[in-house]
Amino acid sequence: MQCPKCRGNMRTYERNGVHIDQCDGCRGIFLDYGELETLTRMESQWSQQHATPAPPPPPPPAHGAPGWGAPAPHYGGHYGHHRHRSWVGMLFST
């Protein structure tokens, strides 16, 4: 087979099931019908396998809660303690 560009001799290689014709003169490459698609598919499979893993979930706060702490927080106002008299008293007094 002759190179369509420089009329040089084209040599056939096979790599992972894909036929590649390369010109000995200008090093140009000729792909048969469907081979470009095959290469694209193989490339995307490779990327999936080697993709960097998804970032891990954000770590828990660097300084967590103690083992004897409240299992379910009482803040957040389910009884609106933020203005509760004894909470405010405790916040401000000895």
Added chain:
Amino acid sequence: MSESDDLIGELGRIGLRYGDAPPEVLPTRPDVVILRAGSVVVKAHAPGAAGEPLALRMRAARHPALRGILLEPVTEEVMEAHGRLVTVWPTGVPVDHDAPEAAPWEAGARLLARMHAVHPEALPPLPASGGPPRVGEVVARMKGGSAAERVVRRAFDCLPGLGSAPATGDVPRLLAHGDWHMGQMVRHGGEWILIDADDMGVGDPAWDLARPAAWFAAGLLDPQAWHRFLGAYRAEGGCAVPPDGDPWERLEVPAQALTVQLAAAAVATAARQERELDEVESVLIDTCQRIVKFRSACHSVATQ
């Protein structure tokens, strides 16, 4: 004229001497009297307060190493009025009690970090900081035998170094405020500053973080406020906890102790007012219950 009127009259005369406006009584805790005379406040300390430690603390409070950290008294002198110790301070603007959600957690944390960085050797000699001894005193104020009181006493008994459990590890000997809460800061000259040297001294600075730590652990303080406080303390180089990683190794005992103290105070107050514990107070009792379980579990592991 009652004894308290006599005291207020005498404080008013002191206020006129140092201040610049007619004296008025400010609301404060029941055992302390505070009069404001314009730019100064006159404080009658709690009955029975010891004079010598207060004199040492007043001298330290005047030291330049604490400028911008602790409010400087108008005079180092400790006066006496009707058997009460009296000190004179500049007037400041306290944290707004009506907007606790806007409390300046970061400013408090930074001030504490800066105080903890002052070497006690740089100051005139100081007594031990307050904190640990108060826990037992407040627990002893509970006079009944209710289920809540038994839980608080059991929790107190398992606190290392305070109840019947032995202390663990060395106690740091650093400068500490000794009684920090949101009432211990005022705005003065446009900046927040710590007030009240009554419990300042040498001890474990982790106790100054113990109240917010206890509130956070009990689930009463919004975790965001806690993390802002702790983050600001660490960012300022605060030495009471390691710069990163788990702060609870250092905070655990003081925070548990303050939980016990706050629960005991709540029980005593509810009994005095002849009422049931409210929701916030009950949360403290529940936390004491968990402290007992947690400490018992640790103990059984340690003895295996």
